[in-house]
Structure formats: C-alpha cells, structure tokens
Amino acid sequence: MIKKESIMKNAIITVLKAILSDLGASSVEPEVEMTGTSEHGEYTTNIAMKLTKILKKPPMDIGEEIKKRIEQSEKMKDIGIEKIELAAPGFINFFLSDSVLTSPEKTTPTSSSSTIMVEFAHPNTHKAFHIGHLRNIITGECIVRLLQENGNTVIRANYQGDVGLHIAKCLFGILQTPEYAERIKKMTDMDEKIQFLAGTYIAGNKAYEENAEAKKEINAINKQIYAKDPNIYSLYEQTRKWSLDYFAKIYKRVGTTFDRYYFESETYEIGKKLVTEYTDKGVFEKSDGAIIFPGEKFGLHNRVFITSEGNPTYEGKDIGLSKLQFDEYHPDTIIHCVASEQIEYFRVIFEAISQVFPQLKGKEYHLVYGWVRLKEGKMSSRSGNVVLGEWLLDETKKEMMTILTEGNRGYDEKEKDVIAEHAAIAAVKYAFLKVSTPQEIAFDIKESININGDSGPYLLYAYARCMSVIEKSKQVTINNSQASDTKLNQEEHDLARLLLYYPEIIKYAAINYAPNALCTYLFTLAQAFNLLYAKHPILENNLRLILTKQTAETLKRGLYLLGIETVERM
Numbered sequence: 001m002i003k004k005e006s007i008m009k010n011a012i013i014t015v016l017k018a019i020l021s022d023l024g025a026s027s028v029e030p031e032v033e034m035t036g037t038s039e040h041g042e043y044t045t046n047i048a049m050k051l052t053k054i055l056k057k058p059p060m061d062i063g064e065e066i067k068k069r070i071e072q073s074e075k076m077k078d079i080g081i082e083k084i085e086l087a088a089p090g091f092i093n094f095f096l097s098d099s100v101l102t103s104p105e106k107t108t109p110t111s112s113s114s115t116i117m118v119e120f121a122h123p124n125t126h127k128a129f130h131i132g133h134l135r136n137i138i139t140g141e142c143i144v145r146l147l148q149e150n151g152n153t154v155i156r157a158n159y160q161g162d163v164g165l166h167i168a169k170c171l172f173g174i175l176q177t178p179e180y181a182e183r184i185k186k187m188t189d190m191d192e193k194i195q196f197l198a199g200t201y202i203a204g205n206k207a208y209e210e211n212a213e214a215k216k217e218i219n220a221i222n223k224q225i226y227a228k229d230p231n232i233y234s235l236y237e238q239t240r241k242w243s244l245d246y247f248a249k250i251y252k253r254v255g256t257t258f259d260r261y262y263f264e265s266e267t268y269e270i271g272k273k274l275v276t277e278y279t280d281k282g283v284f285e286k287s288d289g290a291i292i293f294p295g296e297k298f299g300l301h302n303r304v305f306i307t308s309e310g311n312p313t314y315e316g317k318d319i320g321l322s323k324l325q326f327d328e329y330h331p332d333t334i335i336h337c338v339a340s341e342q343i344e345y346f347r348v349i350f351e352a353i354s355q356v357f358p359q360l361k362g363k364e365y366h367l368v369y370g371w372v373r374l375k376e377g378k379m380s381s382r383s384g385n386v387v388l389g390e391w392l393l394d395e396t397k398k399e400m401m402t403i404l405t406e407g408n409r410g411y412d413e414k415e416k417d418v419i420a421e422h423a424a425i426a427a428v429k430y431a432f433l434k435v436s437t438p439q440e441i442a443f444d445i446k447e448s449i450n451i452n453g454d455s456g457p458y459l460l461y462a463y464a465r466c467m468s469v470i471e472k473s474k475q476v477t478i479n480n481s482q483a484s485d486t487k488l489n490q491e492e493h494d495l496a497r498l499l500l501y502y503p504e505i506i507k508y509a510a511i512n513y514a515p516n517a518l519c520t521y522l523f524t525l526a527q528a529f530n531l532l533y534a535k536h537p538i539l540e541n542n543l544r545l546i547l548t549k550q551t552a553e554t555l556k557r558g559l560y561l562l563g564i565e566t567v568e569r570m
Contacts, residue, residue, distance in 0.1 A: 048090040098488045115153045123243075139437055146561055272320075275319055315352070431443060525555065
C-alpha cells in the first residue's frame with residue numbers, strides 16, 4: 001500500500017523551508033496545520049512565533065516578512081495560494097484558490113517501510129465473547145486498516161487463551177453435568193454449544209470459589225490439560241474447537257481476518273524455558289518456591305512468572321509469545337490492543353522482555369482501550385452477568401429492521417435484511433470508534449442507530465444519497481476542467497476544503513492510533529454534503545456533481561478504514 005499526503009500542505013512546507021534557509025533558520029522545522037474554519041483559510045502556520053528568539057523580532061513582523069516573500073515568489077500561484085493573511089499573535093493563514101479546492105488530485109504518493117504487528121481480539125476459549133471483546137476487535141481492525149493506508153506492512157495477530165484455570169473450571173462443570181457425554185453427542189447447534197460452555201464455566205467457577213474439594217479437582221484437571229492426559233484431552237480438544245468455530249463466525253460477521261493465530265498452549269513451554277534460563281542469569285528471582293520478575297528494581301511491581309507448582313503464568317507465557325512473534329515476523333513494532341486494566345501488567349511485561357531480549361526494548365506498545373458499559377455496570381463472565389458481543393449486534397439489527405420497516409421504503413425482505421445487517425455493524429463499530437480509544441463507553445442502541453445523528457447509519461445514508469444523485473446524473477458528463485473556472489459558494493467551499501483534508505486526517509489517525517479523528521471528519525463531511533444537497537440543486541451542475549462524486553469516494557474509503565461496508569441504498 002502506498003500512502004498519500006496532501007500536495008498543498010507539502011508545497012507550503014517546501015516554500016517555508018526555502019524562506020527559512022534564506023533567513024538563516026534552516027534548523028527550524030515549519031509546521032503547517034489545517035484551520036478550524038474557512039474564515040482563517042485552509043492552512044496555518046505558527047512559524048513566525050517559533051522564530052522570535054532566533055531572529056530577535058516580534059512574531060507579527062516576522063510573519064509580515066514571510067508573507068511578503070511568498071507573495072513575491074512565483075511559487076504562490078503555482079501551488080494555488082489565493083491570498084495570505086496574518087493573525088495575532090503571529091499566525092500566517094493560507095487561503096487556497098477555488099481551482100485547487102476542486103482539483104480531483106489533491107494527494108501525492110510516498111512510501112513507507114515499517115512492519116507492524118497488531119495483536120487484537122484475544123478471546124479465551126470456553127468463555128463468553130462479550131462486548132469488551134467486540135470493542136477490542138473493532139478497534140484492532142480499524143488500527144490495522146489505518147496503518148496499511150499509511151503505507152505500513154501490517155501483520156494481523158490474535159493471541160487466544162486456550163489453556164489455564166478457566167478451561168479446567170469449564171471442564172469440571174461439564175464433568176458434573178448429568179449424562180454429559182450423551183448430551184454433547186446430541187448437540188449440533190453452535191449457539192447451543194456456546195451456551196452450554198458458558199453455563200458450565202459459571203458452575204465450575206462457583207464451585208472453585210466455594211468448595212475446597214472442587215478446587216482440588218479443578219487444579220488436578222488443569223494439570224491434566226497441560227500434560228495432555230488422554231482421560232481429559234479429547235473433551236478439551238472438542239470443546240476448544242467449539243469456541244474457535246464460534247469466534248470464527250464472529251470474525252467473519254465483523255469483517256476481520258488474521259494472519260497468525262497464537263495460542264497460550266504453544267507459548268507456555270517456550271516461556272517456562274526462557275524464564276528458567278534467565279533466572280540463572282539473574283533477570284528473574286526465586287521467591288517462596290515461585291519465580292518472579294523483580295519489578296521493584298525498575299520502579300514497577302513484582303510479578304510471578306512461574307508458580308510454585310511449576311506452571312508459567314500469563315506473564316511467563318507472554319515471554320514465550322514475544323519470542324515467537326519477533327522470530328517469525330521481525331516487526332519494527334508490536335501493538336497489543338488490550339483493556340485499560342492491564343496497564344500496569346504490560347509495564348512489567350515489557351520491562352521483563354527487554355531484560356531478556358535487550359534488542360526488543362521499545363518495540364512493544366500497549367494500545368489501551370476503555371471498557372464498554374451498559375446500565376448494568378461492568379461485565380463479568382465469572383458471574384454470568386455479561387453482555388455478549390453477538391447479542392449486541394443482533395439487538396442493534398432488530399432496531400434497524402424496525403426503522404426500515406416503518407420507513408416503508410419498498411425493500412423486499414432479503415434486501416431489508418442485508419441493509420439492516422450492514423447498518424447494525426456500522427452502528428456498533430462507529431459508536432465504539434467515535435470516542436477516543438482509552439475512553440470508557442456507555443453504549444446506547446437507540447443513539448447508535450439514530451439516522452439523523454452522529455452515527456454509522458447516518459454516514460451510510462449520506463453515502464447512499466451521494467450514489468443516488470450520481471445514478472440520476474448518468475446522462476450528464478462530469479468534466480473536471482469545467483469546474484476550474486467556477487466560483488464556489490459557501491457550501492461548495494466548505495465541502496471542498498474538507499475533501500482536501502482527507503489524507504491528513506488519515507495520517508493523523510494512523511500515527512496517533514485515533515480512529516475517533518476519522519469518525520469526526522467523516523461525520524463533518526457528511527453534514528457538509530447534506531447541507532449542500534439541501535440548499536442547492538446538484539443535478540446538471542457540473543461542479544456539484546464532481547464534489548458529490550469526490551464525497552462518495554471519500555466516504556466509502558473512510559468507512560472502509562473504520563471497518564464499515566457501504567450500501568448503495570437506504
């Protein structure tokens with residue numbers, strides 16, 4: 001993938017660099033930013049204020065000098081600057097010509113060579129796939145697409161917990177179920193299997209916490225799983241497959257794929273070996289029969305990596321995972337998309353990894369996302385008070401079906417179902433992505449499907465409106481050259497300048513892992529188009545048809561980066 005950057009922004013930066021060189025300030029890097037409103041032009045720079053100490057002059061005087069030099073340069077008209085204005089305390093604002101704003105080509109390709117692994121999803125087998133997992137996978141998928149759009153090579157990884165005490169609790173619950181073997185044989189429906197696992201896990205967890213004898217049995221089952229004891233392993237493999245098949249169904253529904261599935265069952269032996277080896281080398285320490293990483297030495301906290309029973313913990317397994325990931329793909333960076341409650345955990349893990357593998361220091365990053373909450377409060381798969389990810393998608397789809405039915409838009413049942421599914425996925429994804437990633441979410445279905453508000457369906461509707469206009473205008477030839485001499489009205493100008501900013505928004509969103517920036521941009525773009533549509537006739541107006549086509553293309557691509565598929569009609 002070749003990333004694209006704004007031609008205009010880069011051209012202004014190039015001109016500023018030449019002037020700074022003439023002024024003897026070539027070491028200063030000019031920054032050019034988008035403006036908030038068209039009253040201040042399309043771009044602005046604070047370079048005059050940055051030069052105050054160097055040139056020993058007031059910023060407004062420096063700004064005037066830079067403005068004068070640009071206006072005297074042939075470059076000004078070449079790059080499409082209509083005028084330049086100064087604003088206190090020293091901003092230089094650039095206003096672009098209408099012909100530049102309506103130009104079909106506003107970007108220039110550049111290359112990038114970073115290889116980044118994004119590790120996301122992370123559901124544990126034998127446990128529920130809740131709405132926290134759904135936010136994880138939606139966030140991770142968007143980050144992958146943004147990074148790819150920005151020119152990076154991205155590896156999609158999914159690290160899933162398929163061994164550990166939670167599995168033993170679930171299997172214990174199964175073994176306590178009357179005639180469980182016969183019951184399992186009769187199960188053919190995927191949902192029935194998943195509900196069965198959820199129920200037995202809850203029962204097993206309750207027994208573990210309340211019954212000392214059951215706790216001993218569950219610990220024994222856990223050892224059997226690690227040892228691949230044939231007395232339990234076939235049941236483990238069968239139920240593990242149930243979970244993985246169910247997860248695959250959800251991945252497909254939300255449009256996610258993975259290049260590599262990692263499992264705790266393949267990392268624990270590697271991790272145990274490394275922790276043991278580096279205990280002898282002084283990185284880890286023995287403590288009460290266990291092996292710990294002495295995080296206190298690094299201003300962190302101590303954590304157990306191998307238990308007193310000789311089993312690697314999550315921490316120990318993560319050491320093995322790190323080795324596998326870097327050995328297999330040699331990424332420049334690994335991004336771990338994991339909830340905010342694991343912040344301190346990752347600080348210790350990253351320090352431990354850097355002590356074992358010094359060459360990896362600074363190459364792993366914890367992308368924090370906040371919890372998703374409903375009115376019931378925080379979810380817990382241990383108690384069973386959990387909101388399932390698929391339930392949320394299904395409920396949102398039901399609400400969309402109601403809207404489409406009440407609207408009486410003439411859909412047949414198949415078309416209505418397809419639109420409702422796309423709109424439901426869009427509603428949930430957009431609602432999760434429109435807030436900053438670390439922020440917690442109180443999800444509201446009604447708000448997420450509001451076709452007149454800041455929602456995924458609103459953007460789908462705006463795109464469908466664009467496509468409807470384009471379809472009706474097929475008899476009209478769209479000639480780009482005819483738009484170059486047209487004076488833009490306010491609505492046309494506001495829409496055109498937003499289209500100009502698209503590549504910069506994508507770059508910002510990728511660099512800062514900020515899908516919410518793209519969401520805000522797309523919503524603003526859709527509003528600008530809808531305002532133009534409401535105030536001015538578009539059909540047979542060549543300029544407006546060009547802007548409509550560019551808006552449709554930008555909405556479609558932007559929505560794709562959010563992981564949302566468009567529909568031609570709503």
